[in-house]
Amino acid sequence: MKRRDFLYFSGLGAAGSILPGFTTMGNIIRPEQALEPGIDVAQKKRLADVALNAARSKGATYTDVRIGRYLNQFVVTREEKVENIVNTESFGMGIRVIANGSWGFAATDQLDNDSIAKAAAMAVSIAKENARLLKEPVQLAPQKGYGEVSWKTPIEKNAFEVPIKEKVDLLLGVSDAAMKAGANYITSLLFLVNEQKYFASTDGSYIEQDIHRIWPAFFITKIDAATGKFETRNSLSAPSGMGYEYLSAKPQDKIKSVTTLYKKSYDMLEDARLAGAQAGEKLKAKSVEPGKYDLILDPSHLWLTIHESVGHPTELDRVLGYEANFAGTSFLTLDKWQTKKFNFGNKLVNIKADRLQPGSLGAMGYDDEGVKCGQWDLIKDGVLVNYQVIRDQAHILGLNASQGCCYADSWSSVQFQRMPNVSLQPGREKKSIDDLIKGVEKGIYIIGDGSFSIDQQRYNFQFGGQLFYEIKNGKIAGMLKDVAYQSNTQEFWNSCAGIADESDYRLGGAFGDGKGQPMQSNAVSHGSATTHFKNVNVINTARKIG
The missing domain is CATH 3.30.2290 (PmbA/TldD fold)
Structure with missing residues (x-):
């Protein structure tokens, strides 16, 4: 060879x-x-x-x-x-x-x-x-x-x-930028898909x-030579349903913020420079004091919370128990939908499913049952109004058509119900990230996704992140570390206190949404603008219990 x-x-x-x-x-x-x-x-x-x-x-x-x-x-x-x-x-x-x-x-x-x-x-x-x-x-x-x-x-x-x-x-330019900014180790990748x-x-x-589809990503580690302790910072990119133009960042395509580096395109080099420096800042950051905080959640973080606490529990096959053997069922049982008034969240919370959203991972014209794709409400003014449905499920809800949610990850895999893009709609009033932060006395601004756990019914959960900034009296007061928040889905979405407007709306997402036995992988996006949640329980992930 x-x-x-x-x-x-x-x-x-x-x-x-x-x-x-x-x-x-x-x-x-x-x-x-x-x-x-x-x-x-x-x-x-x-x-x-x-x-x-x-x-x-x-x-x-x-x-x-x-x-x-x-x-x-x-x-x-x-x-x-x-x-x-x-x-x-x-x-x-x-x-x-x-x-x-x-x-x-x-x-x-x-x-x-x-x-x-x-x-x-x-x-x-x-x-x-x-x-x-x-x-x-x-x-x-x-x-x-x-x-x-x-x-x-x-x-x-x-x-x-x-x-x-x-x-x-x-x-290699990304690696060089990160190393010059203080990173000790970095792995960078491009993953391209054409179906x-x-x-x-x-x-x-x-x-x-x-x-x-395209996914640019990197994973950085910074080590404190004196103590041997280390911190990481992963890329803040969103995998995208675009071509290589996604990596051709132009000034007019980017949101003017040091921590939001993508919208129509992604500046991978600038993200790497920031990441190298921020990994060093995390080593020096103050460890969070556990307690109740208001949270300001960036779309680069919130997409994963949406995926786990909204996307999965509104899959009808989970609701019906078909997915009980792998990653759980759903607390959003049919009796809750049938009331037409189940309180999923407060009136600010409007969540749509969408198979056509430009630039999204789940965008396609037709699903794998030949159903023309579209958009529909899952949560309307805080109330559960619908699920994700394919052709052999529609009659269960009294629908006369599928919603186009059938997908297989290969010609050799049988198609079944998979998640479309599921997104929190931006606020209707003009509101920026700064406006949200100004209204917070004691809070944490969280950027980027991290580790998480959620129970079998997609109800009780815990989420970490990449970057954490303390908010005091309406201002950023410095970086924190060892942060994770805990809540349950209904309590969390009822604590929503404000959503930035459409100008801040961005997509996050994942190439590898696993489901089924044998497991298949689905690519899906989740959009939101930066969102404020009140009085959420925050724990310190570095402290031992007892």
């Missing part, structure tokens, strides 16, 4: 250790192979029709077909060295059917007529076996066919077309989609 080949093959494992959940992403390819065109739309339609016809001939009453080409690129550096450059491709077809009232699924990476027909027959056979255990047949919400349509992430610059050298130079997906169904849809 040539040295270059060895680096490619060994690099995938190392990249996976930095990005848990992404270790089996397909075959190793060269960077230039990612730019080669796949099979054309006419050929995909022909292959999809082979599957649709074969399934029908074996007794399927409904069939959908997904042909997917999934491209990934990892570029990883550590200090002044390139650690890994890895490119992967996965390509194949998944076939889902209903036969005898039950679901069946099979997949193949051999896209010749015979292999496709055999996979379709296998899916039907599985459905018929599953039907023996059914208590009631699958009820699909009606869905019109769209004919031949397409959707593409509106990117300006395909990140896969950018030369590897340019990406490496960026990451080329084709969907066809017996409803009459033939849908071509080209979806792009």
Whole structure:
């Protein structure tokens, strides 16, 4: 094996250790192979029709077909060295059917007529076996066919077309900026995703989609040579549903604040400079005194609290108990929704689900059931009004259509209910971060996400962060450390006291939202403006109990 080949093959494992959940992403390819065109739309339609016809001939009453080409690129550096450059491709077809009232699924990476027909027959056979255990047949919400349509992430610059050298130079520049600012260690990475997906169904849809995502990130450590103690500071970037233009920061694209470095684009170099210095400041920071504080939560932090305390408990499959074996169920049971007045939060709290939000990770034109994507309310004026629903769940809520929440992370995975973008709406009144801070006597301003825990019903929780600033009498009084806050979902969202306006609205999010058995990974964004919460319990994470 040539040295270059060895680096490619060994690099995938190392990249996976930095990005848990992404270790089996397909075959190793060269960077230039990612730019080669796949099979054309006419050929995909022909292959999809082979599957649709074969399934029908074996007794399927409904069939959908997904042909997917999934491209990934990892570029990883550590200090002044390139650690890994890895490119992967996965390509194949998944076939889902209903036969005898039950679901069946099979997949193949051999896209010749015979292999496709055999996979379709296998899916039907599985459905018929599953039907023996059914208590009631699958009820699909009606869905019109769209004919031949397409959707593409509106990117300006395909990140896969950018030369590897340019990406490496960026990451090494990030490392250099952080080290000069005081960091001892830094790992930097770029993770690129391109999903080329084709969907066809017996409803009459033939849908071509080209979806792009990008995640720039770094992880810094600063050590106190005298004491051996250390502090960390991770990047404040949000992974984004954009092209390489996300890393082409321009002054007019950035919010004018030292701690908010992204909106339409992300200034990775400036974030690294700040991070190197702030990791040093954290070593000298005062340890927090436990007690009740008002919290001012930056969108770079609040996205994760939204994800765990709002996104997951409004997934209908969790509400129904289908996810009880993995990461819990939900306290938002159907009886609470049926009252139409369950107090989730106060009247300031309006949370929407959205599959179309520009720049978001969850943006797509159609979900993996061929449902056209849109936006809807989950929490309206503090009241629970809806959930996240797919076609075979809609009848449970009396809905006549799916909300477009079905997704699979691969052609070889069966699609199921996954979280769309879930976001707190900005305040209606003109209000800045400074305005929120001015109204706080005793508080903490939290920036960036950190460790967290939440119970099986997504109710009681604890969240940390990256940066913590003490607020005294309406002013920032210095940095704190060892901060985490505790609350329960209903109490927390009822303590909301103010939300900055739309000019401060930003997206956070995650590439790796894990769910299901076998586990699948979903990319999802959560937006908010900076938000004020009153009288929240804060603990010191460095102090021992008892």
